[in-house]
Amino acid sequence: MVRIFGILAGLFFVAALSWSLATGAYTAITEPASPTAEHEFYKHPKHLALASDGVFGKFDNQQIQRGFQVYKEVCAACHSLRLVAFRDLTQLGYNEAEVKAIAASFQVPGVDPNTGEANTRPGLAIDYFPKPYPNDIAARAANNNAIPPDLSLMAKARHDGAAYVYSLLTGYQAQPAKLLKEFPDSKTGPGLHYNPYFPNLNLAMAPPLSGPGQVTYGEGNPQPTVDQMAKDVSAFLVWTAEPKLAKRHQTGWPVLLFLIVLTGLAYLAYQNVWRDKKH
Amino acid sequence: MSFPWANHYQPKAPLMRWLDEKLPLPRFVYNAVGAGYPVPRNLNYFWNFGVLAGFMLVVQILTGVILAMHYAPNALVAFDSTEHIMRDVNWGWLLRYGHANGASMFFVVVYIHMFRGLYFGSYKAPREMIWLLGVVIYLLMMATGFMGYVLPWGQMSFWGAKVITGLFSAIPLIGTPLQEWLLGGFAPDNAALNRFFSLHFLLPFVIAAVIILHIWALHIPGSSNPTGVEVKSESDTVPFHPYYTAKDGFGLGVFLILFAFMVFFAPNWLGHPDNYIPANPLSTPAHIVPEWYYWPFYAILRAFTADFFFIPAKLMGVMAMFGAILLLFFLPWLDTSPVRSGKYRPLFRKFFYLLLVDVFILGWMGGLPAEEPYVMISQIASIYYFAHFLIILPIVSSIERPEPMPFSITEAVLGKDDKAVLAPPGSAPAPAA
Ligand code: HEM
Numbered sequence: 001m002v003r004i005f006g007i008l009a010g011l012f013f014v015a016a017l018s019w020s021l022a023t024g025a026y027t028a029i030t031e032p033a034s035p036t037a038e039h040e041f042y043k044h045p046k047h048l049a050l051a052s053d054g055v056f057g058k059f060d061n062q063q064i065q066r067g068f069q070v071y072k073e074v075c076a077a078c079h080s081l082r083l084v085a086f087r088d089l090t091q092l093g094y095n096e097a098e099v100k101a102i103a104a105s106f107q108v109p110g111v112d113p114n115t116g117e118a119n120t121r122p123g124l125a126i127d128y129f130p131k132p133y134p135n136d137i138a139a140r141a142a143n144n145n146a147i148p149p150d151l152s153l154m155a156k157a158r159h160d161g162a163a164y165v166y167s168l169l170t171g172y173q174a175q176p177a178k179l180l181k182e183f184p185d186s187k188t189g190p191g192l193h194y195n196p197y198f199p200n201l202n203l204a205m206a207p208p209l210s211g212p213g214q215v216t217y218g219e220g221n222p223q224p225t226v227d228q229m230a231k232d233v234s235a236f237l238v239w240t241a242e243p244k245l246a247k248r249h250q251t252g253w254p255v256l257l258f259l260i261v262l263t264g265l266a267y268l269a270y271q272n273v274w275r276d277k278k279h
Numbered sequence: 280m281s282f283p284w285a286n287h288y289q290p291k292a293p294l295m296r297w298l299d300e301k302l303p304l305p306r307f308v309y310n311a312v313g314a315g316y317p318v319p320r321n322l323n324y325f326w327n328f329g330v331l332a333g334f335m336l337v338v339q340i341l342t343g344v345i346l347a348m349h350y351a352p353n354a355l356v357a358f359d360s361t362e363h364i365m366r367d368v369n370w371g372w373l374l375r376y377g378h379a380n381g382a383s384m385f386f387v388v389v390y391i392h393m394f395r396g397l398y399f400g401s402y403k404a405p406r407e408m409i410w411l412l413g414v415v416i417y418l419l420m421m422a423t424g425f426m427g428y429v430l431p432w433g434q435m436s437f438w439g440a441k442v443i444t445g446l447f448s449a450i451p452l453i454g455t456p457l458q459e460w461l462l463g464g465f466a467p468d469n470a471a472l473n474r475f476f477s478l479h480f481l482l483p484f485v486i487a488a489v490i491i492l493h494i495w496a497l498h499i500p501g502s503s504n505p506t507g508v509e510v511k512s513e514s515d516t517v518p519f520h521p522y523y524t525a526k527d528g529f530g531l532g533v534f535l536i537l538f539a540f541m542v543f544f545a546p547n548w549l550g551h552p553d554n555y556i557p558a559n560p561l562s563t564p565a566h567i568v569p570e571w572y573y574w575p576f577y578a579i580l581r582a583f584t585a586d587f588f589f590i591p592a593k594l595m596g597v598m599a600m601f602g603a604i605l606l607l608f609f610l611p612w613l614d615t616s617p618v619r620s621g622k623y624r625p626l627f628r629k630f631f632y633l634l635l636v637d638v639f640i641l642g643w644m645g646g647l648p649a650e651e652p653y654v655m656i657s658q659i660a661s662i663y664y665f666a667h668f669l670i671i672l673p674i675v676s677s678i679e680r681p682e683p684m685p686f687s688i689t690e691a692v693l694g695k696d697d698k699a700v701l702a703p704p705g706s707a708p709a710p711a712a
Pocket residue numbers: 325326327328329330332333334336389392393396399401402406409410412413414415416417486490493494497501502503504
């Protein structure tokens with residue numbers, strides 16, 4: 001009985017699937033999918049090498065400090081960093097006084113102690129980075145109807161994280177003539193900017209990095225070219241997304257080593273127990 | 280199974296004797312996983328995976344209970360509380376990555392465990408009940424994994440919940456009310472998140488209970504083995520302890536190395552980047568995909584693209600997806616070959632490997648966007664999936680001529696000439712062919 005019902009059910013599913021397959025094949029032949037500009041001109045992220053890469057990866061604090069400077073002086077105008085607190089910056093090698101000074105240079109939402117009305121006050125180390133816009137409507141109004149996303153987790157929230165951010169920041173270009181010829185309807189709209197690393201090729205963020213003079217790096221640091229700043233801010237975003245990365249790697253190696261030794265001993269015990277039993 | 284030659288528990292210390300009279304728990308353990316449980320001597324490493332699955336359940340419960348101490352099941356703060364665990368809770372990152380990758384490793388282990396059963400015919404009499412309970416466990420695991428993935432309330436959490444509960448809306452008449460009842464609203468929101476959290480906490484304990492039944496059912500016939508020939512004499516078996524405790528210990532070590540590597544060095548490898556974006560009901564992700572362990576079934580779901588007579592494509596897909604799992608319940612009666620092990624089934628073996636490749640292809644397609652040619656590949660692979668279980672297996676088992684089998688486990692291990700072979704001369708071979 002089970003087998004008869006089984007075979008009938010099997011034939012039913014096979015028939016329904018074949019029908020789907022046949023109709024799908026028919027449409028594929030009669031109405032072949034037309035190519036899209038996104039499909040043809042999208043570029044995969046460029047390679048980016050950071051100290052945090054790989055199983056030995058750790059943070060290059062000097063680079064991340066530079067990246068923080070780029071965030072603070074450029075990106076913070078539009079992008080929030082809501083999951084990072086000023087106190088976290090001590091992990092980057094800033095001392096307490098420096099962290100307090102950085103915090104105080106930001107205005108955070110506060111309450112007037114006399115009237116109870118909302119106001120702003122200088123940040124404290126325990127505060128989180130403040131949002132540049134009071135709400136999404138304000139953010140949209142100022143950015144051609146797009147919301148600049150929070151950057152805290154950006155390096156984990158896109159495929160190829162940091163490499164993607166780096167490619168996006170350095171990838172702005174004029175729309176290729178070939179694209180306009182093949183897809184005349186795909187001209188970059190007003191207020192948008194062509195960037196082949198962005199999935200739909202046009203984004204509302206104007207190229208944020210312009211080159212030397214935008215940010216002044218301290219002595220002993222490389223020139224703040226667009227490429228360098230893009231690398232640095234990407235490295236910074238790896239840290240904001242995964243501040244425990246270095247600790248994770250550091251913990252991982254002793255754990256692995258311990259497990260390998262333990263497994264070796266377990267293997268010897270296993271061989272010993274079974275030594276006179278053929279199996 | 281208590282074969283007549285099983286060792287007997289004999290407590291020596293007065294305390295243990297006292298305990299044995301009042302509550303014979305040590306006796307129970309001795310008979311279940313100790314020296315009192317005789318097990319075939321020829322089990323290969325594939326028989327390690329049941330114990331590994333049990334270990335993973337314990338890991339999931341331990342990490343999960345501690346995560347629940349820091350997690351907040353409220354749609355407003357769930358995402359941030361998960362990040363709070365990652366950033367501020369001591370060793371929170373280890374707990375969370377351990378739990379998330381633990382779920383994946385749990386499924387890896389259980390999939391190997393299930394394919395072991397498929398190849399070696401472990402689902403056949405007298406072990407049908409073990410298999411049936413296994414399928415129940417598998418269904419419970421799928422439900423638990425799905426609800427767990429919703430908890431961080433990222434984009435994939437939200438849209439995954441929406442798509443999967445949306446499947447119920449394909450059911451005629453009661454579909455949409457049923458979906459709304461399941462979610463406690465028109466779309467996933469706080470009500471859904473809260474109940475998913477509650478159930479996600481509950482189900483692992485239900486799984487633990489069904490595992491107890493699974494092992495109980497296992498102990499009645501005892502473990503099968505790679506030859507599929509039943510235990511005949513004492514020389515076929517060894518006591519579980521120390522033989523298999525030692526082997527399982529080694530297997531656990533190898534597994535832990537792999538697991539630790541994932542947690543410490545590739546914790547996001549199996550995850551989806553979109554789940555690091557907070558849930559946003561107004562922005563649909565470009566590609567909604569569930570966790571990798573559902574991909575084969577997701578591919579089957581999406582393979583139905585055309586209405587079939589009066590049945591809408593979506594309903595067909597939902598029926599097929601659930602059917603693909605539920606048919607496993609009937610497996611013991613679909614494959615009627617008396618030979619258990621694929622080792623002695625030349626024709627079955629070929630189809631088995633084809634199925635293995637087929638499920639990999641389905642899994643691969645299930646993770647890709649629903650575009651051509653992926654949909655057509657899913658359709659062909661789905662055809663094979665159903666044909667394999669429902670049509671090919673019943674036919675193969677009636678036309679196949681099995682290869683010669685050893686008379687006993689001992690013979691398989693030691694060879695025919697060995698003195699230890701207890702076969703009386705001229706006795707009939709095992710009930711096969
Ligand atoms: C949480 C999940 C599970 C746990 C903890 C578990 C545990 C175990 C253990 C400890 C054994 C004995 C050792 C071994 O043969 O590997 C076993 C045997 C078995 N399990 Fe599972 N299992 C689980 C899920 C499943 C599933 C999903 C299935 C199939 C749908 C299944 C089918 C079987 C079968 C057929 C046997 C007997 C194998 C034989 O003796 O040849 N189990 N299980």
